[in-house]
Amino acid sequence: MGIQGLLPVLRPISEAIHIKLFARKRVGIDGYSWLHKGAFGCALELCTGVPTSRYLDYFIERIKMLLYYDVVPVVVFDGARLPMKSETEATRRESREMYLEKGNKLLKENHQSHAVECFQRAVNITPMMAHKVSQVLMTMGIDVIVAPYEADAQLAWFCFQNEIDAVITEDSDLIAYGVNRIIYKMGRSGDGFLISRKNLGAVEGLALSHFTQDMLQLMSIIAGCDFFPGVRGLGIKKAHEMVKRYRTLDRVFWHLRNNPKFQVEQQDFEKMAKALLTFKYQRVYDHRCKKLAYLTPLLESDPLVHSMMKVDPNLSFLGPLIPNEIVEGIALGRLHPCTWESMEENDGCNPRVKSSRTWTSSKNLSTNSPNSKTNCCSRIRILDFFQKPKNSASLTSIVTSPWMSVMPVGGGGGGGSKRKTEQREHVQDENKAPAHSVGMDSKSPPKKCKKEHLERNVLQPKTNIVHRLWSERNVDLLDAFCYRPKEENVPIDGR
Template sequence: MGVQGLLPVLKPISEAIHIQLFANKRVGIDGYSWLHKGAFGCALELCTGTSTSRYMDYFVERIKMLLYYNVVPVVVFDGAKLPMKSETEAMRRESREMYLEKGKKLLKERKWTHAVECFQRAVNITPTMAYKVSQVLLEMGIDVTVAPYEADAQLAWLCFQNEIDAVITEDSDLIAYGVNRIIYKMGRSGDGFLISRKNLGAVEGLALSHFTQDMLQLMSIIAGCDFFPGIRGLGIKKAHEIVKRYRTLDRVFWFLRNNPKFQVEQNDWDRMAKALMTFKYQRVYDHRFQKLVFLTQLDERDPLVHSMKQRDAHLDFLGPLLPDEIAQGIAQGRLHPCTWECIADDSPKNPCDSLDEQGTVKSPLKPRAQVANGKGLSVTSPCTSKTNCCPRIRILDFFQKPKTSRVVTSIVSSPWMNAIRGKRKECKENGLESHGSLKKCKKESLGMLQPNQNIVNRLSEKDIGLLDQFRHKPLNGSSTLDTKGGEDENGR
């Protein structure tokens, strides 16, 4: 969801760019945002339990595009559910279940279009789906990390450590986290919109030039975000005016509490304070020391931190602290982020076997630096540092058509339609140019045509039965055209 109403007001400072602007630089990717986009096109299969890999094809196609323009991708997937998002996740789960039941009902009624629309809202992205994609990415030599909790916080931490130069996402939360450069709405060709933090002060009607990071986060919280539903009747512009005037959480809450226009409960201060700390101090994974750390250094002198520690000594609302071994397994993709169990997919090979002696993730087929055989990408060197260029790959791989399954009707109908066009041309040459005559020529051509025998041999009995829908069977075995405006077989 992100911050409600924030992206539309930032549209004037959105810069249309091409991803080639970040050539030879490392760019972070919110993996779940691409998984959601990829699952949108195969929602029917995912919601009905049909095996599909189209969401993986979507993801890999985008990664290949980045590699083509020498951009070094760093993919981060979401981990376990953050306690602060329990209310938001409950609402989303309820919504998905409602649309799933509605989609199944419409599917039984053969209302295909409406059913697919419901399934697109009901599709659920799981850690197993992320695991399957990550195995393909690791084989390509792509850096992949599973965040302990929110991928947004993990990407923000990578930006603060200067390990990535920008982030590709669809979530406006990264603005509240303080990421410098964010790329939104990136298409398959690499075109997108860039929002730079340095330009926030140029937004008309929303002066943010004198806003501190705490003020920007507080504005996002009272307007509505994933960690707090917001104050009813309070939009992003009104939230900006209030924070600009009162500046701190205590003074903003006092104003909202004493204003009859807004419905604020006493426990809302506690919820807003936790949301503010979650934006600042959420727990992330530090791959250098292989353990969980805070997003920014915890300030013990901060009165807010002191107050929250008195209520929760371990600050579990920032993400419960995990043992180092569990945190490593989750980050490397070996362990399920919620159950801590070894993730298994449909393949017979256990994903836990894809570890070397040091416990680092390796490709299930070959090491990262080894050249891929067959039709895969040829990776000659891994990306190990921020200054490294993109791995060299075979350019021809980008121009190979993806392998997709074709519907039976599309295989058979192509030669039939060519014959129909030929029959129409013959009718026109004979002077039969009326719409009715051409329509009859189409019917006649359908009755005369026979499907290609090589195609029929590849079809099942059920599929062959469907071919009758495409044939035109004349009444009483007659092969003549209809009488009105046409000719019979004797030329009368």
């Protein structure tokens, strides 16, 4: 859900970008956000128990797209349920059960299209689904970690530790956590919208230039977030004006209690205080010490912390304490984040993947190194992104094709430039020849991609591979590199 009404207000400062802006940088990914989007296309199979790997294909396709643009992905999955989100999770579970029952009823009545719409709202992302994706990512050399609780807090901690440079997500909570650069609505081509923390003060009608981090979090809480449902009748703009005027939780709550327009109970103060502390000090996993840590250093001198520790010395609402061995097993994907049971024994994925892998620090990472985890051959990346080969023979034939030899790869020498020049001269001679195949004549241009119009910018991605092949009139290679989706209902282990 995120923070209610925040993203539409921040739309004027959203910058249309392409992911190649973060080439050779580490970018964190909220794994569950991609799993939800991938499961949207196979909700019928997931809700009816039919084996499918379409959500896995969706995830891996976008990972390969990041690798194609030399972006170093760091995937973080959610862990156990946070106590502060118990009410939110209960509401979501009831909604899923309602739509699941409705979808099954429509399916029995042969209304499949309407049933699919219900299943899309009823689909539930499980830790086992995340585990299956993580096993494939580990074989690709991608850094994967399962947070002890919320992936948002874990990603924010990585940003605070300078482990990652930006975060790809669909959740506005990361703004309240204090992440500097957040990428929203990233498509399969790499286009998205960037919200930078430094531009928050430029929002018209919602001046945040003089807001502290505590004030921003307090505004998010009373407007409505995952940790607190918000105050009825109080939107994001009214919440901004109230926090701007009263600044602290005590004074804001006093105003709410003495204003007959708002229905606030005395026990809501404790809920707001816990929500504020959860945004500040939620427990995360420190991969360097291999144990739980606070999102930011805990200040026991903080009046709210001091008062809460009198009631709960362990501050369990920030995430119950977990033994070091258990939290390490959860982070590495060996143990179920909720039950602490082994996930490798009942796993149908690659049994050779071991959880003894270590975290790759950004300081030790070099994408030019031959041993780098992300240093894949550029030609293989292009092939994997657009069409997965069926066997090694097809891989060899496509990689050695003339078109692949003229692709601009990193560190290309003079020989590559020469071949590229010869190819261009050859194309200029054949430009007069009429095009054939691919269902269009030489006069009609290829169909353009849909443009997303913005107030300040227009997303217009550069020429893609299919358009380039069309411009060069290389019809045979165009047919070879057309994307063809994989067969549906294929088990993950390929059996």
